[in-house]
Amino acid sequence: MNSQADALQAPGDSTENGAQQIRDALREAIVERRLSPGTKLSESDVGSLFNVSRTLARAALQALSYEGLVSVEKNRGAFVAYPSLDEARQIFAARRLVEPGILRSAAERITPAQLKHLRQLLIEEGRLMSERGQSARRAEIKASGDFHLMLASISGNLIMQRFMEELVARSSLVIALYGQSSASSCGHAEHGDIITALERKDIDTACHLMLHHIAHIEADLDLRERKSFGLKEAFER
Amino acid sequence: MNSQADALQAPGDSTENGAQQIRDALREAIVERRLSPGTKLSESDVGSLFNVSRTLARAALQALSYEGLVSVEKNRGAFVAYPSLDEARQIFAARRLVEPGILRSAAERITPAQLKHLRQLLIEEGRLMSERGQSARRAEIKASGDFHLMLASISGNLIMQRFMEELVARSSLVIALYGQSSASSCGHAEHGDIITALERKDIDTACHLMLHHIAHIEADLDLRERKSFGLKEAFER
DNA sequence: TAAAGTCAGATCGTATACAATTCTCTGCAT
DNA sequence: ATGCAGAGAATTGTATACGATCTGACTTTA
Incomplete structure (x- = not known):
């Protein structure tokens, strides 16, 4: 599991x-x-x-x-932790900066067995999406991050892997705080597209899809400056 | 200072x-x-x-x-820490993966004042190179890392900055272990070239130079597998 | 003599104890 | 009623204490 x-x-x-x-x-x-x-x-x-x-x-x-x-x-x-808007933006900026490179490394080294494993992860993720209940929701959140972590693991660089663990974990906090769509199933399909590109050894497309994917997650966030209602506005009405 | x-x-x-x-x-x-x-x-x-x-x-x-x-x-x-050969390679792989992106971010945001500051750092580094003595050597090591750290700082991403601090610090350990050239002045000139490219807003060249610079540092390392003589071989002769 | 067993010293793992700081509530003065 | 002051409780910061584990040397035994 x-x-x-x-x-x-x-x-x-x-x-x-x-x-x-x-x-x-x-x-x-x-x-x-x-x-x-x-x-x-x-x-x-x-x-x-x-x-x-x-x-x-x-x-x-x-x-x-x-x-x-x-x-x-x-x-x-x-x-x-209660990430500020700035922190949230920086976390995703870091992911945009780092994940294409990790993906590239992973693509160079990936074995058929690992590709299969990735596919399995994707299926599991899909299964969780259709299930209901708190515990399925939690498992889905975890599975969604595990996809990115697995790529880091395949890249073979322990240092980048640890860094990605940190980024994914902190992303979860950011999504909890600023996420809008109730559907936390952010981009399950996109994960699949990336795997497909990987299978075709089409690294450039895979990287491009990854960037798009991250942007997609970020777009589901409400990262606008909230000018924190001046107390009066917060209670009037 | x-x-x-x-x-x-x-x-x-x-x-x-x-x-x-x-x-x-x-x-x-x-x-x-x-x-x-x-x-x-x-x-x-x-x-x-x-x-x-x-x-x-x-x-x-x-x-x-x-x-x-x-x-x-x-x-x-x-x-x-006594980084293994694998760790050493991974540390530099991480730097190659991350530093171009950081540099790109930094180039987008850099102000004239910061450029000037970078130049000053470079001069200081040069001064230390010509000085002799233990304490100058130490300061030189630090200054050499500070160049990379300053770029990370300019990039405005605290998370990447912290990550770079870790990488630079660990690089120092690797160089201590596997460095060959007595001249720890690895690539002072290259730092200057990068700044020059930055001044010209020639980001692509700057990134290219950065990659070259990291490769240069790594090339000065002896990262060959030492098959650690099996005790018998170590003494027969 | 060489191998194995045993014991003492050193070092780490964890709990507890005490000091310092912050928070909160009360009471008094304005 | 508002604001300030101080006492007491709660919580963190740091030190010390004690049990557990490892290391290395010495002793024992085949």
Whole structure:
């Protein structure tokens, strides 16, 4: 199932196991939007939730803050990150900058088996789309990101892979905040088109489609400056 | 002087101050090669060196491990990272993938003042090259990286900027390990060429030069597989 | 003599304890 | 009623304590 969940663990990243598990659990909760941006994550609460001391909870929160999923404010605590409009734009700018290159690398190295695996991922994604219910929705969000992550994995560059993990995770936060269309199924078809181009070894088209795809996701966001209603306007009516 | 040292601090990164200072001090030492790859960094030693408890030392080491500058092995301790050949290649592959895009972004937004600033940086770099002594060597290493970092800063994308910081820092480790030419002055002239192209708004040439520049740095490395003499061969002769 | 077993020292993993800071609520003065 | 001040609670920052694991040397035994 989540075949890449393990593969994404950097091999040299053999820090202690306790904090890591908590970090992963929290990250999953954030990415799947069970935790909303801005939610306070107090060290004691996290600790008691996972039955560990504040020490480990704190370490996990610190780790997530390096990934940009949690923002810790000195002497105030940790919160699920609440990306600003600027951050949101920068996250997608980074993806536009990086993903074509990753795709190009991946296209050069991809094996038939990996192509098949990609197709399977796509099918799974489609299946989830047609299913209803909270848990299917969450799985769909994850699957949608996994497509991009799998490409990064195929590219064979662990560093870019880790970077993409960060970008995809943060994108999920941005979509949670600024997404408009209820259909989080952003561009399932486009994923398929990219795979098809990949099968044809048509790298340039694939890259072009990828850029288009990212733009498409971004277009579904409401990234306009909200001039934050001056309190009066917010309540009148 | 180090005008970008401050600018590079992510604004939201307001974690506690204690561990951060230690982390920065250690990073500087690693990047300037006062600490060699493989050096053991025990929590107690780091702590007593900075007159803090193991708690903070540990936090700093964890942070550096997220940046790839330190590798912590479970129950064994932390060491200055010792990038493998694969890692080294991936670091430079990532730079080739990312830097042209950053440069393009930077070229679109660069102001005359920033161009001037870049020129100044270049001059400073040249001055350090002609100076002798350990401390000048260290400053030169830093200055050489700062050129790339400054471009990332100009690009206006904090996320890419942070990523470049990581890549430049890790590059320094790779060069320390696999660099051949005693002249660490890798491509000072090329920096100048890129600036010149930038002044002419000749973005394509600038990108091309950048790629060439990175390739040039990489070419000065000895990234050949060393089949690590099987102990017997190492001594028979 | 060489291999295996054992023990002490060092180092890390985690929990707990105490200090410092921030937040909130109450009470008083204006 | 508003605004300020201060006490108390809650939360984070840092240090210390204790158990777990690894390492290396010494001893034992075949």
